[in-house]
Amino acid sequence: MRPGTREVDRLSKSLLRRAADRAGPGSRPASWLAGRRIARLGTSAVVVIAALLFPQFEGGNIPVMFLATTALTYGLVAIALNLLMGFGGQISIGHGGFLAVGAFTTAIVATHYHFPPIVVLLLAGLVTGLVGFLLGLPAGRLRSHYLAVATLGFGVAVPELALNMSLTGGFTGVIMPPQQVGSIQFNTPVPLYYLALALVATGMAAVISLLASPTGRRFRAVRDSEEIAPALGVNVPLVKLTLFSLSAFFTGLAGYVFALNNSIVEYSQFDFSLSLFFFAAVIVGGLASTWGPLVGAIALVIVQQQTTSLGGLSETILGAAVVLVLLVVPGGLVALPRLVLRLAAWVWWMAQRVLRRRTLPPPQDPVPAERAMGASEG
């Protein structure tokens, strides 16, 4: 915890206690906590409804729908990466490589076989999961910067392989054929948006339920200490293997949407900066938080879209955001509201103190002088 936050924390708690005292003995701070939970649920409900209704307003606007689906796709990758980094403590700067595997698998399978979309989707996830498993085999023995270097190597090797293999179409890439269930065309903007939304919801639900399970507790044990976890009976290499496979699986699902959304898959879409983008999305949104990665991905997609006029500007903003998160707001974007609330509470408390000092006579010493002296002697 950074110095300073602790003080603000204590301040807001004492403020809470005072509010409870003023309200009488019946009310407890717990009611305030319950209010917070309601506020949180309400925010989530508003977000979900807004996401569901979004195509009602912007459905005809193809560029906006493309961006929205891109944001959701990248959000799913960020959720998968957050599972690995935030809850598993394993760094990866090569998730662009996993997205490439998922997208290429989708396009290649859909070109050569006439499987129903659900099969193609699952194949994209499973093939990418298998690649994650294979990368997890050596990565299970590595930690911190060694892991970062290895995943960096993976991230730059995949596009190079895609450029040089005939299966992946080389320089020209693979054109994504349309996907259809009944009368629903998944290569049209609105159905694809809903598909991406459903996958994001599935990914989030899977991560939440996974974290509540014993497996999730093992993840966090490994994250918190790779030395102590084995003493608690945790099989660390197995946990890392699971983490890499699962994270790659969900990134592969995102690859399916990516292929449909871009309608062509080529090596140049997956350069190193894409991996850095996912990495930044997780950090800026809020590492190890539920909504953080999605919020980060959406925010960064908007930043990228707004700064296309000046090359390098979006990277500068991304980099500055990561640095700022580390130095100023450790919880990322999702921690901002709480930070603002705390700041407001502090300002309110200070204002009250100043006002009271002006209006009230100085408070009398509650401890009689003799007793105070006696205490100091004894």
Place this chain on the structure above:
Amino acid sequence: MTLFLQLVLSGLGWGGIYALAALGLTLIYKTSNVVNFANGALATVVSMLVWTLHTSVGMPIALSWLLAVAAGALLGALTDVMFMRRLRSAAIIVSIVMTLGLLLLFEGLTGVIWGFEPKAVPLVLNGPVITYGSLAISRNNLFIAGLTVVLGLVLYVFYEHTRPGLAVRAVAEDPEVAMLMGISRRRVVTASWAAGVAIAGAAATLAVPASGGLTPTFMESIAVYAFAASVLGGFGSLLGAVVGGFLIGIVTNLVAGYWSNNLQLTLVFALIVAVLYIRPEGLFGRRARVRV
């Protein structure tokens, strides 16, 4: 045989550049325990400064190279003081995240300031190719390889035979005990950052003519080779960085000469994974002790 020797000889140029970049990484890693992912981006800034001094200001190339390398040292020291110093007690992963953030920041800033069109920087040392029998090596490549070896030797003598070098080794060995001995860890780490960025910047500028122009991202792939060289040599070993760099330069050149140069990054990735799997401490590194 002649082809083999010629390929080895021309691999020395790139090998020296990888070795210098790996040396920069090693210097920083040794004292601060941080693998600086932003080193390539910082080195690119140095190369851009060389370009500005040479093209816009009109200084001779060697002078602008030296001045920019000095500015690179300042940049490295400032980076440490402004961004890395306050994370020193945090978990290692936080420092890694920070250097990746700095990579984005500096790469972006370079793009904003200098633009993305490739720029040309002339060879620092120009002249006719030196031949020996049927073998040939360009003066620039010979200069790079010689600079690497000389710099490696200078660093070795500094570390092993001078008092400041002893202080650096003490901080690398055990920062707390070093501080108890009256060594300023702050100064040692900041000086390492200065030296690390300066060396990488010198290497980056020398690499520009061979990599087809100076762009904000031209160091990205060179950085991957430098990481591979550090991993191969064992992170934290000076000798390892130099040997690893030359090995990677020569091997990639041999593969390109005999087979194809299409899959160099994939090859390097496979090499990284193989080294880390078989011998995580690299060729010259020491097996890391884990303290709980």
